[in-house]
Amino acid sequence: MSKKITERFIEGGLKLSASLTILTTIGILWVLLSESFIFFEEVSIVEFFTETRWTPLFESKHFGIMPLLTGTLLTTAIAIAVALPVGLTIAVYLSEYARPGFRKSVKPMLDILAAVPTVVYGYFALMTVTPALQAIIPGLSGFNSLSAGIVMGIMIIPLISSMSEDAMQAVPRSLREASFGMGATRFQTSFKVIMPAAFSGIVVSVILAISRAIGETMIVAIAAGQQPRLTFDPTVAIETITTYIVQVSLGDVAHGSVEYRTIFAAGITLFVFTFALNTISFWLKKRFRENYE
Amino acid sequence: MNNATDTLIPAPRTRVTDLTQRSHTARRNHLIDQTFKYLGVAATFIGLIVLAYFIIDIAIDGIGRIDWDFLTSLPSRKAEKAGILPAWAGSAWILALTAIISLPLGVAAGVYFEEYAKESRMNHLLEVNIANLAGVPSIIYGILGLEVFGRLMGFGESLLAGAFTLALLILPIIIVATREAIKAVPSTLREASYGLGATKWQTIKWQVLPAASGGILTGTILSLSRAVGETAPLIVIGALAYVPFVPSGPMDQFTVLPMQIFNWTSRPQAAFLTNAAAAIIVLLLITFIMNGIAIYLRNRWQKNLK
Secondary structure (H helix, E strand, O other): OHHHHHHHHHHHHHHHHHHHHHHHHHHHHHHHHHHHHHHHHHOOHHHHHHOOOEOOOOOOOOEOOHHHHHHHHHHHHHHHHHHHHHHHHHHHHHHHHOOHHHHHHHHHHHHHHHHOOHHHHHHHHHHHHHHHHHHHOOOOOOOOHHHHHHHHHHHHHHHHHHHHHHHHHOOOHHHHHHHHHOOOOHHHHHHHHHHHHOHHHHHHHHHHHHHHHHHOOHHHHHHOOOOOOOOOOOOOOOOOHHHHHHHHHHOOOOOOOHHHHHHHHHHHHHHHHHHHHHHHHHHHHHHHHHHHO | OOOOOOOOOOOOOOOHHHHOOOOHHHHHHHHHHHHHHHHHHHHHHHHHHHHHHHHHHHHHHHHHHOOHHHHHOOOOOOHHHOOOHHHHHHHHHHHHHHHHHHHHHHHHHHHHHHHHOOOOHHHHHHHHHHHHHHOOOHHHHHHHHHHHHHHHOOOOOEHHHHHHHHHHHHHHHHHHHHHHHHHOOOHHHHHHHHHOOOOHHHHHHHHHHHHHHHHHHHHHHHHHHHHHHOOHHHHHHOOOOOOOOOOOOOOOEOOOHHHHHHHHHOOOOHHHHHHHHHHHHHHHHHHHHHHHHHHHHHHHHHHHHO
């Protein structure tokens, strides 16, 4: 009898630990929503989305999130422009060309790219990539979205390559055999048969990479600058949502002031974007699994 | 499933001599195929080559700065006197506290999902939630930690507030690693244990968890290596940039290596940038050693499981 009680007790404890994860989500939502709610009582939500200046820390305050959003999207777009072609090429090569032994030894090596702390990548972007790019692009500012985006792209290569490769590996081999039987080369098979078949898996990897790039903080905080600017010019200093949160956290803004609450408004904007992307990718992944298993 | 192409018949390789008899299109297709092969090799290594270049560049900048004094000195306003003692001591504290908080929770949750959870809406919701948490930007965890651990629980800017924040951040990774490791344990092991009259928990405790421990440990070390490299959430909870003392307890204020690096990188003087490069070498060493141990453990564990 007592054995049964112990078993029950342990199961309850384990379930409690699992349920704690939902508390994390509730905590995040509660913190972001409750503080943003007060923020939006002081600043109209229309101004938040239509105003083109973001200057909460200045004498003349404007609360338009647009410059931070464009900054975030700009660095993300540059990162994806670097990581997508490289990551997909790697995925096709490892899945369709390389020997299994080579694939097994290379994958953990590629993972190193994602394991390097982002503050280190930030240093690289500022100290190595920007000076190198300045030699090619004369007008390049010391802080710019171009070098931050490129370095961020290098960091997320393994995210795209690894998940896309898994998706291609999951394509049934009968499809390959049929394609080879028709006299197609590996290149034709990869791009006309395997890629379309693995498309949803590839899309999932790209969506997760975009979500990662949007939330990335230290690279852009160090190398992209702290100047909220409504521009898509990659050569000038900008500011991302994440950098702004860092900037306020480092300064001495009084707790409870409207300046302080801007980080929650910025935070919830960031959260909504990444949450939407993660949800789409989760849903796609579920559908894609059902296709093959 | 992953090895679908392992046994695949090799794609047709045409000999160069055959090509003269083949049509122009076939020759072109073969050429494209071959070109892509080299492009693939190049793409595979370009990221690593760039990273290697970065690291060599940093080593040249910083290696001369690393000496015993640098590792054992407090930070200073004079760059040549500054050291990283509080930073790496803080990182060590954070590493230990985060592990103590996140490991039991993560393993318990992972065991629940694999061994106990039945198909239900609640469990489905929990699983979707964990997948989502894994994708929440780390800086958002910082905001959560600032309000909940810093203010609500009153931990302020202490090591404990930082460790709880990072523990929540890596919890999804540990849960997923635990689940994968438990999945890999052969069911014969469980059946034998049940056959001997063991209860469910006895089976898990004495058979499943020991067999899965290699995989769990690998996942935990990888997630802790991520925690050691995190900067943004700690900035948000208010970790200090200038800490002229070594923390002696979990309620002390602190800094960590990445914070120190960020602080030095934001300064205009070249001497501080040299310090940043030197500190980066130390941080990279820690990261690579942890990753190396994890990969080694994984390989050994996978061999044992077979």
